[in-house]
Amino acid sequence: MEIGWVETTIGALFATVILTLWLSRGSGWLEPRFWRNAAWVSSLVMTGILVYLTMDSLNQIREGSARVPAYTVINKAIGLKRDYEKHRDIPVIGEGVGFFGRTWSEEEAYVLVNRGKLTLQSRNCMDCHTLLGNGAYFAPDLTRAWLDPKWETMVMSMTGKATKEEAMAEWLQHPDRYPTFARRMPNLHLSEEETRALVAFLKWMSAIDTNGFPDRFAGVQ
């Protein structure tokens, strides 16, 4: 039998109750001793389970795993598809299409995405945007930003760039020049290299399997 969340839950509660009762035998349930034992037992049982699940989860979200793609995914076409059995959207990784007109090696892709992540933190993106739904709510969620239709329907013609990544990079360098809404993103003085790195990061993030969040992004079929 595979251990799922239901078994884990029942096991955790069962273990907590049984251990508490066993340790507190001899005292009534209204006595301080009973609840002191309950406090220790529940803290230790739950922490133990968390540590175990953390090791398992970290293993499953390593870059290059089934859930979190390798950084070289920036070279590939990325899309979303509806999984009608699970009723959720899943990312699909297609053929190589290059990124900024070339194919990036494993090492180069890592350096680029890493630079993107540093740029994201240094510009405090999370205090306006949400990433994987977490952050502030002053600006759009960026989980699937790479797949957003607006880059093609609006920003490419606005910036006069031929590819999506170039349009994104140009827009990110001068967001104050290309307004899309009453609220404009401030110019955070990103260098050309930083914007490319940031676009790479966004592309990589859009290929993470997020258990279907956000649901039916851009009306995915």
Add this chain to the structure above:
Amino acid sequence: MTEVMPKGKLYESQKLALLYFWVALALFGAQILFGLLAAWQYLDPGFLYGKLNFMTNRMLHINAMIVWLLLGFMGGVYWFLPLELGREVVGIRLARFAFFTLVAAVGVVVLVYLLVQYGPGNAFTLWFITEGREYIEAPRWADLGIVAVMVIFLYNVVATALKAKRITGVVAVLMFDLVALAGLYTAGMHYTPNISMDQYFWWWVVHLWVEATWEVLVGSIMAMALMHLLGTPRRIVETWLYLEVALVFGTGILGLGHHYFWIGTPEYWLGLGGFFSALEPIPLVAMVVHAVYDAGMHRMQTVNQPALFWAIAQAFGNFIGAGVWGFMQTLPQINLYSHGTQLAPAHGHLAFFGAYVTAILTVIYMALHQVRQADWPRFDSKLWKWAFVLMVVGIFGMSAAMTVAGFTQTMVERAIGGSTWQAYIEAQTHPWFQNGMVWRFVFGVFFLVSYLVLLWDLATIGKGRDTQAKEVGAHD
């Protein structure tokens, strides 16, 4: 209680606690100010655009909150610890040094936030300007400082208990909790390009601090407060505290899973997180039951009226803000659509206020009683009721406005619009959303007024003739 100090005399530790309280209150003001600036930028996006952007105001708003609540908790512990253990805190000079260092460090961080704001995408920025990770934006050097201060704090609690040869249940819980608190903070200090792993451990600080270790810390402080405020017997208070620890850690540790629905983590978190976080309100309900019972036993009268009311507000506020507003969006079936909308700050505002602000205000009023009128039977003023009512109305108003805005986003942007950039704009320009933002600002101003009334009351209560004690209902 082994209280040996004569009435009206304060331990050094308590004098230090007062410094903690006043700095905490000043930062509370900063939190409100930057919150209002950010709220106004929703209404007028051109306001301070490019000079003091939303992201900076918002960072200052939430960082001021974390620091002032921590200062308030530490003040609370330094206030009650000598009373609990019957002796001066060991290492009081170290504690004073830690306090002034922390205040200076906060000053430097705020100046860098305001004047530098952001830096190039490299490690230098993370170490010296900002780490850019919501709630724990503090640069790495300040992180190390916070851990050092927490370690000094923990040392003082442990050393004092050992020296007093008296480890009460409350102090044992406190020590255990402070170890977890300091340890968990270090989980938020690692850099990784992998955003899923980044957020995995980011939540160890953000969730496990706020929904587990802070709840227990505030539980310990309220336990000590209740013994002094209502004369509740130690046996009862400590049993409740153990029960609370069992329930808070029993539900909150795996309740962490409600943040692991959508960050790339495995599917089993959907079930685990949903189930355990749905149980998280249970300890909060227990606290409401206890508070109602206790207050009823005393017919809502005690030696310190404002402290009693804030203590009751704590039980209810924690339950409604953290419990009800949290439960509202905690199940994955709902969270899939409500995640990342204004429902989150609606819950955040109510919960932080209900669980933590109220607790700190309870302790501050109790401290002022001892400082100003230790020998008087009843500590009261006319003004505190105004501050209390205005503040509660202000916070509920803000949260209600954000709830309406959040439902609009949930429906228009997430459920119908497909969560795109354009769908976001459609929700943000929807009249329901926009009205919500207007009302949030209005109630924000309301809240600022209540803060000023509160400050005025805290500065004057127990001083002057008009507050001469009326000898009514002096409690046993």
